[in-house]
Amino acid sequence: xxxxxxxxxxxxxxxxxxxxxxxxxxxxxxxxxxxxxxxxxxxxxxxxxxxxxxxxxxxxxxxxxxxxxxxxxxxxxxxxxxxxxxxxxxxxxxxxxxxxxxxxxxxxxxxxxxxxxxxxxxxxxxxxxxxxxxxxxxxxxxxxxxxxxxxxxxxxxxxxxxxxxxxxxxxxxxxxxxxxxxxxxxxxxxxxxxxxxxxxxxxxxxxxxxxxxxxxxxxxxxxxxxxxxxxxxxxxxxxxxxxxxxxxxxxxxxxxxxxxxxxxxxxxxxxxxxxxxxxxxxxxxxxxxxxxxxxxxxxxxxxxxxxxxxxxxxxxxxxxxxxxxxxxxxxxxxxxxxxxxxxxxxxxxxxxxxxxxxxxxxxxxxxx
Numbered sequence: 001x002x003x004x005x006x007x008x009x010x011x012x013x014x015x016x017x018x019x020x021x022x023x024x025x026x027x028x029x030x031x032x033x034x035x036x037x038x039x040x041x042x043x044x045x046x047x048x049x050x051x052x053x054x055x056x057x058x059x060x061x062x063x064x065x066x067x068x069x070x071x072x073x074x075x076x077x078x079x080x081x082x083x084x085x086x087x088x089x090x091x092x093x094x095x096x097x098x099x100x101x102x103x104x105x106x107x108x109x110x111x112x113x114x115x116x117x118x119x120x121x122x123x124x125x126x127x128x129x130x131x132x133x134x135x136x137x138x139x140x141x142x143x144x145x146x147x148x149x150x151x152x153x154x155x156x157x158x159x160x161x162x163x164x165x166x167x168x169x170x171x172x173x174x175x176x177x178x179x180x181x182x183x184x185x186x187x188x189x190x191x192x193x194x195x196x197x198x199x200x201x202x203x204x205x206x207x208x209x210x211x212x213x214x215x216x217x218x219x220x221x222x223x224x225x226x227x228x229x230x231x232x233x234x235x236x237x238x239x240x241x242x243x244x245x246x247x248x249x250x251x252x253x254x255x256x257x258x259x260x261x262x263x264x265x266x267x268x269x270x271x272x273x274x275x276x277x278x279x280x281x282x283x284x285x286x287x288x289x290x291x292x293x294x295x296x297x298x299x300x301x302x303x304x305x306x307x308x309x310x311x312x313x314x315x316x317x318x319x320x321x322x323x324x325x326x327x328x329x330x331x332x333x334x335x336x337x338x339x340x341x342x343x344x345x346x347x348x349x350x351x352x353x354x355x356x357x358x359x360x361x362x363x364x365x366x367x368x
Contacts, residue, residue: 003061004058004061004062007054007057007058007061008058010054011050011051011054011055014047014050015047015051018043018047025039026195026196027196027217028196028197028198028216028217029196029197029215029216029217029219029221029242030196030197030198030199030213030214030215030216030217031213031214031216032103032107032197032198032199032213034099034102034103034106035103035198036198037099038099038100038103041095041096041099042096042100045092045095045096046096049092107211107212108210108211108212109212110178110180110210110211110212111178111212113178114177114178114179114180114212115130115173115174115177115178115179115180116130116131116136116137116180116182117129117130117171117173117179117180117181117182118130118137118151118181118182118183118184119181119182119183119184119192119203120150120151120183120184120185120186121183121184121185121186121187121190121192121203121225121229121236122150122185122186122187123187123188123229123230123232123236123345124225124229124230124232124233124235124236124291124300124345125169125236125238125291125300126169126171126192126223126236126238127150127151127165127166127167127168128165128166128171129151129153129163129164129165129166129258130163130164130166130252130255131163131164132162132163132164132257133162133257134158134159134160134162134163135159136159137159137160137163137182138153138154138157138158138159138160138161138162138163138258139153139154139157139159139160140152140153140154140160140184141154142186145186146350147286147347147349147350147351148261148262148286148350149258149261149262150167150186150286151165151167151258152186153165153258155258155262160258161257161258161259162257162258162259163257163258164252164255164256164257164258165255165256165257165258165261166255167261167284167286167289168284168289169237169238169239169289169299170238170239170240170241171238171239171240171241172240172241172242172243172247172248172251172252173215173240173241173242173243173248174215174242174243174244174245174248174249175215175216175217175218175242175243175244175245175248176214176215176216177214177215177245178212178213178214179212179213179214179215180210180211180212181199181201181210181211181212181213182208182209182210183201183203183208183209183210183211184203184205184207184208184209185203185204185205186205187205188205188229188230189202189203189204189205189227189229190202190203190225190227190229190236191203191225191226191227192223192225192226193223193224193225193226194213194221194222194223194240195221195222195224196217196221197213197215197221197240198213199211199213200226202227203227215240215242217242218242218243218244219241219242220239220240220241220242221239221240221241221242222237222238222239222240223237223238223239223240224236224237224238225237231343231345232300232343232345235299235300235343235345236300256281256284260281261281261284275357275358275361275362276358276361276362276365278358278361278362279358279359279360279361279362279363279365280362282351282355282358282359282362283359283362286349286351288359291345291346292304293305294366300342300343300345301339301342301345301346302339302342304362304363304366305366305367306366306367307322307327307363307366307367308322308323308327308360308363308364308366308367309321309322309323309367310322310367312339312340313339313340314337314338314339314340315337315338315339315340316337318337324360324364327359327360327363328356328360331349331351331356331359331360332348332351332356333348334346334347334348334349335348
């Protein structure tokens with residue numbers, strides 16, 4: 001009888017947890033309420049099967065419990081029962097699969113006027129690309145991937161050169177406008193996931209995944225990788241900012257084209273050759289901002305806010321004050337020593353001496 005009591009307690013507890021628990025799906029911020037409905041259908045069907053099956057086990061435990069003088073009848077097969085089980089199970093499976101297939105068919109067929117956003121995943125950060133003044137996204141290929149060209153865009157393709165590239169982990173989107181996402185990976189399996197928008201898709205190396213959504217609530221939303229992609233997977237996070245059309249256009253206009261990111265540091269003419277401005281441009285083009293924030297927020301690597309002059313402790317127990325010499329050493333040989341509390345993830349960058357000076361100047365400027 002203890003088994004019967006335990007099963008009844010599990011059934012009641014599970015049902016009560018579902019209805020009384022404060023946990024539920026995140027507030028919806030897009031048009032995909034159908035995904036919530038599909039989840040609800042799945043929970044209802046599996047919940048019914050869970051309760052019915054466990055109640056049947058309870059019935060069997062009570063009805064066929066051991067009693068002196070009673071012996072269970074052996075029945076090798078029951079065709080009527082088998083037909084009922086096949087029928088009920090088939091209906092349940094169809095009810096589970098059909099809504100999901102219908103929603104998925106719509107999920108991968110965007111409206112013709114959707115804004116095109118390319119998402120590129122690479123251990124362990126996100127990068128983005130918009131069409132810009134070009135009519136389409138330009139060509140890309142793995143052979144073009146480098147520190148200065150992390151998206152692997154074709155430098156000889158006119159459309160690629162006109163595309164707008166975002167090498168940081170933050171991207172802005174317009175409110176109430178359909179967005180078609182084209183997602184690809186530079187290395188391993190990733191999954192771009194924005195939970196409040198129910199938007200996610202596996203990104204398989206060598207393929208381009210596609211889906212769409214319409215942001216319906218302005219705000220800042222966390223994007224994450226939903227596939228285990230290596231030691232830095234938990235830190236592979238980004239931010240999706242949803243704002244009105246005017247604010248989005250203003251932000252987009254301030255972002256560099258691919259052609260602009262390919263201008264050598266020595267040729268950058270910003271504020272009369274200001275080193276801080278050059279360093280900022282380099283931090284964008286080389287993807288530094290994808291791992292190092294400048295506002296103090298947590299990232300894959302240490303924040304650059306207040307870093308210059310700070311004494312850092314490394315995993316081997318040593319310490320060093322982050323002056324110009326030490327910062328250059330960290331950029332040149334990132335794996336030689338690792339700041340305590342962070343993973344050894346930073347790749348070795350191909351930077352010239354003048355570029356290194358500009359990057360250090362930009363990091364120093366973040367300490368004021």
